[in-house]
Amino acid sequence: MLSIKNLHASIEGTPILRGINLEVKAGEVHAIMGPNGSGKSTLASVLAGREEYEVTEGEVTFKGKDLLDLAPEDRAREGVFLAFQYPVEIPGVSSTNFLRTAVNQVREYRGLEPLDAVKFLSLMKEKMKLVEIDQKLLSRALNEGFSGGEKKRNEIFQMAMLEPTLSILDETDSGLDIDALKIVSNGVNQLKSADNATIVVTHYQRLLDYIVPDYVHVLYKGRIVKSGTKELALELEEKGYDWIKEEIDSAATV
Amino acid sequence: MLYLRSQNVISLNNSPIMSKDNEILEEFTSKEYEHGWSVNYEADEAPVGLNEEIIKWISAKKEEPSWLLEWRLKAFRTWQEMAEPNWANVTYPKIDFDKLRYYSAPKQSNKPKNLNEVDPELLAIYERLGISLNEQKRLQGIAVDAVLDSVSVATTFKGTLSKLGIIFCSFSEAVKEHPELVKKYLGSVVPMTDNYYAALNSAVFSDGSFCYIPKGVRCPMELSTYFRINAANTGQFERTLIVAEEESYVSYLEGCTAPQRDENQLHAAVVEIYAAAHAEVKYSTVQNWFPGDKNGKGGIYNFVTKRGICAGDHSKISWTQVETGSAVTWKYPSCILKGDYSVGEFYSVAVTNNYQQADTGTKMIHIGKNTKSRIVSKGISAGKSQNSYRGQVQVMKRADNARNFSQCDSLLMGDRCGAHTFPYIDINNPSAKVEHEATTSKIGEDQIFYCNQRGIATEDAVALIVNGYAKEVLNQLPMEFAVEAQKLLALTLEGSVG
Ligand SMILES: Nc1ncnc2c1ncn2[C@@H]1O[C@H](COP(=O)(O)OP(=O)(O)OP(=O)(O)O)[C@@H](O)[C@H]1O
Ligand SMILES: [Mg+2]
Numbered sequence: 001m002l003s004i005k006n007l008h009a010s011i012e013g014t015p016i017l018r019g020i021n022l023e024v025k026a027g028e029v030h031a032i033m034g035p036n037g038s039g040k041s042t043l044a045s046v047l048a049g050r051e052e053y054e055v056t057e058g059e060v061t062f063k064g065k066d067l068l069d070l071a072p073e074d075r076a077r078e079g080v081f082l083a084f085q086y087p088v089e090i091p092g093v094s095s096t097n098f099l100r101t102a103v104n105q106v107r108e109y110r111g112l113e114p115l116d117a118v119k120f121l122s123l124m125k126e127k128m129k130l131v132e133i134d135q136k137l138l139s140r141a142l143n144e145g146f147s148g149g150e151k152k153r154n155e156i157f158q159m160a161m162l163e164p165t166l167s168i169l170d171e172t173d174s175g176l177d178i179d180a181l182k183i184v185s186n187g188v189n190q191l192k193s194a195d196n197a198t199i200v201v202t203h204y205q206r207l208l209d210y211i212v213p214d215y216v217h218v219l220y221k222g223r224i225v226k227s228g229t230k231e232l233a234l235e236l237e238e239k240g241y242d243w244i245k246e247e248i249d250s251a252a253t254v
Numbered sequence: 255m256l257y258l259r260s261q262n263v264i265s266l267n268n269s270p271i272m273s274k275d276n277e278i279l280e281e282f283t284s285k286e287y288e289h290g291w292s293v294n295y296e297a298d299e300a301p302v303g304l305n306e307e308i309i310k311w312i313s314a315k316k317e318e319p320s321w322l323l324e325w326r327l328k329a330f331r332t333w334q335e336m337a338e339p340n341w342a343n344v345t346y347p348k349i350d351f352d353k354l355r356y357y358s359a360p361k362q363s364n365k366p367k368n369l370n371e372v373d374p375e376l377l378a379i380y381e382r383l384g385i386s387l388n389e390q391k392r393l394q395g396i397a398v399d400a401v402l403d404s405v406s407v408a409t410t411f412k413g414t415l416s417k418l419g420i421i422f423c424s425f426s427e428a429v430k431e432h433p434e435l436v437k438k439y440l441g442s443v444v445p446m447t448d449n450y451y452a453a454l455n456s457a458v459f460s461d462g463s464f465c466y467i468p469k470g471v472r473c474p475m476e477l478s479t480y481f482r483i484n485a486a487n488t489g490q491f492e493r494t495l496i497v498a499e500e501e502s503y504v505s506y507l508e509g510c511t512a513p514q515r516d517e518n519q520l521h522a523a524v525v526e527i528y529a530a531a532h533a534e535v536k537y538s539t540v541q542n543w544f545p546g547d548k549n550g551k552g553g554i555y556n557f558v559t560k561r562g563i564c565a566g567d568h569s570k571i572s573w574t575q576v577e578t579g580s581a582v583t584w585k586y587p588s589c590i591l592k593g594d595y596s597v598g599e600f601y602s603v604a605v606t607n608n609y610q611q612a613d614t615g616t617k618m619i620h621i622g623k624n625t626k627s628r629i630v631s632k633g634i635s636a637g638k639s640q641n642s643y644r645g646q647v648q649v650m651k652r653a654d655n656a657r658n659f660s661q662c663d664s665l666l667m668g669d670r671c672g673a674h675t676f677p678y679i680d681i682n683n684p685s686a687k688v689e690h691e692a693t694t695s696k697i698g699e700d701q702i703f704y705c706n707q708r709g710i711a712t713e714d715a716v717a718l719i720v721n722g723y724a725k726e727v728l729n730q731l732p733m734e735f736a737v738e739a740q741k742l743l744a745l746t747l748e749g750s751v752g
Binding site for chain 2 (some may be wrong): 050052071072076081094098103158160162
């Protein structure tokens, strides 16, 4: 479904991603871990099409299409969803209004009829249950004054509404309390199918107890330096990143 | 006590904080002005130029009583002594008042008695503007007075209104049918000598709307006037007078458009509102005069004086304006809070794009005790435009416990536009409480990206964000107008914004 080959990206001339290779197939869950500043959010942003990042080398195909060739909104319409590490506030725009615009633009791209108000609201009701999000939150301005956890929950609610094929969750677990973590993970699991895939970026093994990954990758200095199964996450939890850093850094100096 | 937050004068020619923003912003191509067509109809015109003969010509044309002609001439003589104001934060070439035409009316052999007699050409113009004057077709229950160039073409729903004693008609008709009311209130809120353009208007005004709500009557429908300038080289000088007697209520809407032309056209209107005790008047404007093309050629000079007086205790006047058009706007809808416990409100969204310049705001003059005013101004600047808020809050000596709250926000798109705030505060009573808040922000690239990431195209993202920003003001508009205003905001910004 997603194939990343030798992806290099930089921001304002500073290289951040230095040759990422990753294959994600339908039905899979990939976890990406790695120390702060290693480039995890950058990878997510580049996949979503954020313009500040310049792709200097490599290619990305998504469902057979050249992803890097698509405008950000078309990537979303093709089914790429990014749950942001820091969701932005949009004052004065209610989540409901925002999502209705989003859902209908995505539907239009996919050749579907727009949802009328009634159908839209019933879809909202259904998806609200999935992540147990409060109606009141959705009638407020988007993310404005939301608590950290509320923002993250709202991201997953939006994901449920948009039914993406590839979801990238950037530290969705940070900011969620223990109960919310379970609820949100449960929602993500219910949205999983044989036809879609999930990339979860996280620092904590705990999330991976709920959303069980098929593969775990370690990103360091803009490269995937280690890949394994869910046991790798346990090992990292126990030992931290130093042993990997040492391995890489000493190899680099030789 | 005086609360004053933020600086007095905030002038911001914004800096290149987010250069990437601008690239997105500039990618957009200019959207043509949607109402930019003109129609050839036979017009009844005054000769070009301005002198006492022309004024007499206009007055005679309108079969006016002599007191009104005298009033006009007096205004004209005063105007001749006055100088064009230059304090506003706008620049434009000097207007040659002798090259303008001051009266242009669509030719009709006899004034129509009802809509069936109105020239179908004219009705078609309004249909194209989305204003159906055809009563049968109108379901919204809004009474409309349509003014084309200089004269009022037709007023709908007259019958329904007159049963309640409400008078809603063209200004010329009011002069003929209700001279005592016109004489009593004309110039009572905006004196003919008030300012340069008000004086000019007083001398040459051609038509406009008149509205009178008798004591204790709540007007059951929105009253609406649509102004359109059609003829070339013709100034439009309309006059609106609204009188709300004790315990009455009316909501009044004003919409404007003009065709696309290379030359600049002058529009200098005067609106006067009188509110007696316990009366409430809501006045909403969606101003969409032709703003000029994307290179700044053409467009309307919109120099308007709007003022209301809360003459009686517990009266209320509320101005709401959505200003999207005009090349240059100079406009300060104001409230004189004379009655005790009277309330003045001003809600404004002013959008400027390309080379548009707007200097707009309000004056709240607290004279009575326990008077309250509220100002909410949302400026949006894009392209190379200049957008200024200019507001004055004045608390007179005997205005005990006056309260004012002002919120002035500016939103910038790109880094070649300017947003300026000029709040003037003049307090002469120690019990006054005046609060002023001001913010300046840029439309965030991260906000647009967030919308994009959810599948929303940039253009629609901007519309969403801008409408969210202006929501507090848009919420003040009657439903139907709010929808139109939202579309207009998006349309105005499509030219330059990403
Ligand atoms: N505008 C910029 N200019 C220079 N460096 C930048 C810029 N934006 C991001 N970076 C750098 O890119 C690197 C990768 O950042 P990124 O946000 O992708 O890290 P991350 O792996 O998501 O970290 P975290 O775990 O803290 O979320 C960081 O060192 C960051 O400082
Ligand atoms: Mg990150």
